[in-house]
Amino acid sequence: MSSRFGMAGGIPERRVRPIWDAVDSRQFKSALKLSTSLLSKYPNSPYAIALKALILERMGKVEEALSVCLTAKERLYSDKLVFIDDLTLSTLQIVFQRLGHLDFATSCYEYACGKFPNNVDLMMGLFNCYVREYSYVKQQQTAIKMYKTVVEERFLLWAVCSIQLQVSCGNGEEKLLLLAEGLLKKHVVSHSLHEPEALLVYISVLEQQAKYGAALELLSGKMGSLLVIEVDKLYIQGRLLARSCDYVAAAEIFKKVMEICPDDWENFLNFLGCLLEDDSRWCNGMLSDQIHRPRFVDCKLSHLADEVFDTRVSIASDFVETLQTNATSDSLRCPYLAKLEIERRKHLYGTGDTVNLKEALLKYFCRFGHLACFATDVEMFFQVLSPDERTQLLTKFIESCEPPHTAQLKVLGKSITIFKIRELIGTMFRLPVNKLERAVKFMAELYCQNLSLSKDLDPQENMPGEDLLSLASNVLVQLFWRTRLLGYLLEAVMVLEYGLTIRRYSWQYKVLLVHLYSHLSALPLAYEWYKTLEIKNIMLETVSHHILPQMLISPLWVDSSDILKDYLKFMDDHFKESADLTFLAYRHRNYSKAVEFVEFKERLQHSHQYWMARIEAPILQLKQKADNIDEEECVLENMNSGIQLIDYSSEERCKALTFNEDMQSRPWWTPSSDKNYLLGPFEEDSIKTRENLLQQQQTTEREVRARIIIQIRALVPRLIYLSIQSASSSLKETLEANDSIFDDNMSLKMKSLLECYARSLGLAFNDAVKEITSIANGQKSLEVSCSSIIDWMNFAVFVGAWKLSSREPSSPDGDSWRPGSLHIVDNFLKKFIIEKLKAMKPLTEFPGNDLLILVQMVTEPLAWHSLVIQSCIRASYPSGKRKKKSGPTTDLLTSPLFQAIQGSIESLRGTLEELTKFMQDQINASDDEILDKLFAPFQRKGCSEGPGQIIHILEDLASGSSEEEHGDRIARALHSWSSIDCLRKILVGQRKVLTEFELICESKLKLLQTLKLQM
């Protein structure tokens, strides 16, 4: 904090240090005192003033801090000032940044740099300001100035990176790279390069322009020696050669890398790709999506002549065999995987024989079949085989599994592998129910037999055989899907809870339970397990999809709000800090990281999940406050009446969305957050092709749908605001002619938003309105997916509200909406809610999503409609008098609109009463009776079919467990196991959801009662 000469901001350091010490130890009051005393001595020192601003900001006195900061800025600009140092400016910068005024900080530095044009420290500060503002052009200009002033390599590289960022993240054209190249070339001639990172940036500039030859020349020249890790250098060389289509030379290079790193699979694929002259690894640049890694190696059918292809393949095979022979470690998998890949390519080319591939797979199984990664390793090779061939091969795997002297761990590992492969390739879905039951029993027995292997393990260590319980749970879910026997589903839950009783650290069990409990509508339990996953940092971005979508539509508002807050806090903190990290990378000469950090920030800023959370957080607040229009309006006011979210609905902006959710950790039956196979009948076919579908078509469909949802949801807050205004205006219009606050302009704006909304629903506005009218009048039924129902219901409410004050002369529906627009909305809402309610069965016996859809119907469209009514009634009172005594006039009371409002209140009350009754019936049902019913399948000891068999095996293990056999910790855990307690927990979880929902309904009923009395 002090300058080299013992001066800080023109003040002796000894006077300043105590203030900083007080700030560092959070003694702000005493810091302020010291600062006041300093100011009395140096009243015009911008540094002393800036220090005071910093202290005030830390004390939370934001406005005062800003005002003091601006004074410091003024003094800085004073002509009398002859001295400006970076310390003063950086102190001001810190405060301005924390106050959200980066622009002020930048202008201070701009001014200082103008006054002292050759001061590099100040220019670095200015560069830093532009990094914070992501102003790549200005960054570049400043870096060039610094470079010209002191001719240092780092400043040239700062400029080059700024150019690269203009091209990749800004609006810069690619020809700018020519400028970067020119700058580097000139510098190299006079000074060469001295940092490995500088060379890497130079190469990347050339590579971006497809100047591979020039890049290779650099690498092989003198400067190539800057890269001291030989493999890294070879890797770049191979890549450049391959991208320049010199496949022969590239293959030679990748071969060298393989000799140094024989376990490098990616490099082997490079090698093989070059041998077969297949550019699929190079044509789209390097693989960059680290989240959605392809499960299959992408390759093109070779164009080579048969003879050439055979020669190249035999070169690869010979090399791979040499690698296998030279392998010094048993754990080296790559050379063996490579053999499989060669056989696969031969098969794809048409010269392969599946006999060879099967043989190679069998050998791979004998060698590595016990590893947990085996199934994932071989999945893509199995895809090449026909279903019959797969079955034959699995039989061979099983036959090979019986060497008498193999260690127990390896035998167990191989058994698990076989189950995993069956699951992966879908053979489990073709087994008859009785065989599936046998398989799952075998899994449970195997688990029990091998539990003693974990006797001495630390609870944080993975247990051998742990996967068996996840596999068993998956089979039980499948049995439920096929038979609809709830017992299987409950057993799937129990098996996982049993596993967690033994070891609470198993995240695989927890993730499955999050989904199972969500499906059972026992969301509090799902959330509890989710919390124990302790998801932090960037994992929030990739993993939150396990819980967020279902919580957002649940009645658990407090927990949902917490999840959103945690996630948004992490993301927003990152956005605040990322520029500082980027500057740190510049400062430490990690130029490539500086570019990477900015690109990463860009990706996160366009994240689908982030946008969703940004939109859903205020909608959640609106749901929470919807029973009080005044509080609702405060929420709306804080979001600029919903205007700030409308930007998210732009189709153009939505195109830039990135999808970072890691879907591979989801259970097979719910591969994405909007798909749940268990809600429909058993579909063997859909599962058979699941992997392929998910990887290609379904992912695209999901993304298209996600963009539409964003477009629709971003409009909701604004439409709520406009609906309230429109309703209020219609009443005022009735009361006092020409006193409308909702002018034509607003009405047009609302209509324009409704038109966008309708387009996202897939219809023109007029057609969508007609659709609603027809449905409300019972002339037709709406056939849309469950998730779209809410969008339609919300749309109906907003159109209804708009119609109240719209003065459009001709409406598409022949004006049937006026004055009865409320009536149409009432009918529309009632129809869907009551229909859904009638289809509902007791939650404990029939799990599914229906309850949450019902919750959403009440907490969104019904709530928004009640806001419209609240707005009308509030407006019916003379201005400023909203007390009951001075109620609406007699004229108003007899008006059609007022009668329609009364009708709406009655309609909503009727709907909510029915809902409340349904909930109370379930909440008040006897626990014991339900538990008896749920527990019945698990009491049939000795039964050889149906649910309950697995949990009996596990219960027997628990009751017979001893410290000698399983160790103290596991034995104690097993003795604490209780199946009925597990079921009771589910019941409690479901009750909590029902109770919360009932409370919401009751609150709305109370509101309607009050409104009725006010009329």
Next chain:
Amino acid sequence: MCLQKNYVVAVMGKVEGQGESWHGHVTAVTVAPEYRRQQLAKKLMNMLEDISDKIDKAYFVDLFVRASNIPAIKMYEKLGYVIYRRVLRYYSGEEDGLDMRKALSRDVDKNSMIPLKKPVTPDELEYD
């Protein structure tokens, strides 16, 4: 850095410090669950140590681990690390951290690995 199939392992580190404290620091090392028990973490750690030793000419490599993470501590001990000091309430102000170190060839007498007798608090850690 060469990575295994499908990016299932990762190591992240940096070099920092002044004078004889110039060292490699392991920020994170992780192996996907399916790929554990194949000594992949050991390979990554060796790689990082090699770079710190031969390229960055560091004196030692250090890392922080939760005091309760016994399997990880055991693994680092097998790789030649010792507990240099305990850092009180290092993790979110709740759990203690262990600062583990392994000397590199430049630290001939392995001075960097002589354990401290008393634990330290996070405030006492030196940041660069």
